[in-house]
Amino acid sequence: MIPRLITQICSHVLVPKRTRNPVWANAASGIDVHDDCKLKFLELKAKRTFRFIANAASGIAVHDDCKLKFLELKAKRTFRFIANAASGIAVHDDCKLKFLELKAKRTFRFIANAASGIAVHDDCKLKFLELKAKRTFRFIVFKIEEKQVIVEKLGEPAESYEDFAASLPEDECRYAVYDYDFVTLENCQKSRIFFIAWCPDTAKVRSKMIYASSKDRFKRELDGIQVELQATDPTEMGLDVFSSRAN
Known part of the structure; x- marks a missing residue:
């Protein structure tokens, strides 16, 4: 009542x-x-x-039994997980425990998202921020290795476009960012940060699939990309292409 x-x-x-x-x-x-x-x-x-x-x-x-069971799990670890019947998906408590270890003790460098299968090493983001804020590098080449994106090569500010192009292998996929300088019609010096998805025709099919499916996830980690290029051969990312897309 x-x-x-x-x-x-x-x-x-x-x-x-x-x-x-x-x-x-x-x-x-x-x-x-x-x-x-x-x-x-x-x-x-x-x-x-x-x-x-x-x-x-x-x-x-x-029901207050929900809270009681959660408190038992939290204090006594009586249960391994409690499922949410509304969604049908349970979140294993090991997810939270491992995250807390990363946060408090820095036991891990990263935790991979099994949904995409590819993790992004935090060095990728740090080096990109240096390029963006301090212009420490002219370009950065990234590769996927052992299910994570890592930094493969850093191009010094004095290096040229030719040095950048030579850093991309002929038969393997890569991601890259390039800090492109140009002069506008009004004679103003400007720059644009390009993201290049390099996927040559001679690359292995599996590699192409992995790089293609992970591209958007990786790009979200690089806040500040202004132009994106997808290239299968050098002509699709030449200086003339950079110039036309920069304006």
Whole structure:
């Protein structure tokens, strides 16, 4: 009887009879939350007067056994995981534990996302930020090795486009970024950061598939890419192509 009464109280907006406003307005959703909801929750929390309080808006109540079982898992490690029946997907607690180890103790350099199968070494992002902010490098060549993207070569600022082109193997896929300088028609010196997905026709099919499927995931790690090129031979990434795409 009491839980049903609480449900009814929380599911209606009451007209206040007192001078103070008994509701808190949620400006984002336009829904008012009556202060009796909070009071009844405090009673449940402090005195355990009720077993649960239903949310009439969604029609779904959260049983306190959910919280109790979670506390058992957290404190006593009685369970390995608790599945979310709504989604059908359980998150193994080892995921959180390993992340906490990485965060607190730096036991690991990275944790791979099994969905894509490819991890990105944080040195890739660090070197890219140096190129972007300090212009420490003219170009960076990346390769996928042992299921992670790593830095293969760093081009010094004095190195030329020819040096960059020579750094890309003839029969293997690579990713690269290139800091391209140019002069506008108004005689202004500018630069553009190019991302190049190098995928020569002579590369192995499996390698092409891996680089193609991992490209977008890797690009998201490099905040500041301005132009993207996909090249299968040197003519598709020549200086004339850079010039036409830079403007």
